[in-house]
Amino acid sequence: MLFRRRDKPTRLERIRVAVWPRHSWVRSTRYFSKRVLRLSATPHAIALGFASGAFASFTPLIGFHFLISFALAYLLRGNMIAAALGTSVGNPLTFPFIWASTFKIGQMILSGKTSDANAQEVHAQFQERLLQNSLDTLLPMLKPMVVGAIPLGLIVGTVSYVAVYKSVEVYQRRRKQTIAAKRGPLLFRTAKTKDQDGD
Incomplete structure (x- = not known):
């Protein structure tokens, strides 16, 4: 297979890469932003998809973030790939x-x-329950986290929508201008060649 690693990564290495990027966080963030900008869809659909993923990432249901983001993107008619990237x-x-x-x-x-x-009592309660491994103590935390995730997720989703929409719109406009600028001389040369052949 093309570009496959010679040494197969161990399970521990794969978990480490999933938790902490192999390269810097800045490089990973730049990579994800370019992936979002280069998606082939309308700015509205890409922004809605990304916002769905951002909203889903605020829910405490970690194993279901992709499913939640896909469901929201489907209902809002957003881009599914952008939704997956938004969970980052x-x-x-x-x-x-x-x-x-x-x-x-x-x-x-x-x-x-x-x-x-x-506020201090809530902070102490959160830390105390988080440090305990018992499922009985973690389950009562889910209710306030789900309730709190809704307003925070909506705020971050709205901000994400505006930022991604503007970024994708500017990127696609510049890309069209670049393609048009490259095609202009080519079309001129083609027309000139046809005229010379006609003479």
């Missing part, structure tokens, strides 16, 4: 902040309190 908003660097913020906001929405004392 949730990654090992952002997950701790996403989980803590969704839990905190969910607790505030459910309890209706927004005081500083309550």
Whole structure:
């Protein structure tokens, strides 16, 4: 197979690469942004797809992010590939902040309190439950995290939609201009050759 590695990566290495990129995070982010820009769809469909993936990454259902993003993209008529790429908003660097913020906001929405004392209590409760391995203590965390994921996911999804829409629109416009600029001299040479052949 073309470009296949000589040494087959071990399972541990594959897990490490999935959690932490082989190259820098900046390079990986640049790669994903180029993948999004080069998708062949309308800016609206690409932006909707990416926003669906960004929204899905805020839910605590880690194993289902792709399925949730695909379902949202299908309902909103967004691009499926962009939806998959949008789930990269949730990654090992952002997950701790996403989980803590969704839990905190969910607790505030459910309890209706927004005081500083309550915020400290929520933070301590989150850390205590997160460090315990018992499923019984983790399950009660899902309800406030799901509730908190909705407003945060909508905000990040909206911001993602606007940013991706503008970026894709500019990229596609410049690409069309570049292609038109390259075709212009070619069409001129072709027409000139035909005229000479006609003479």
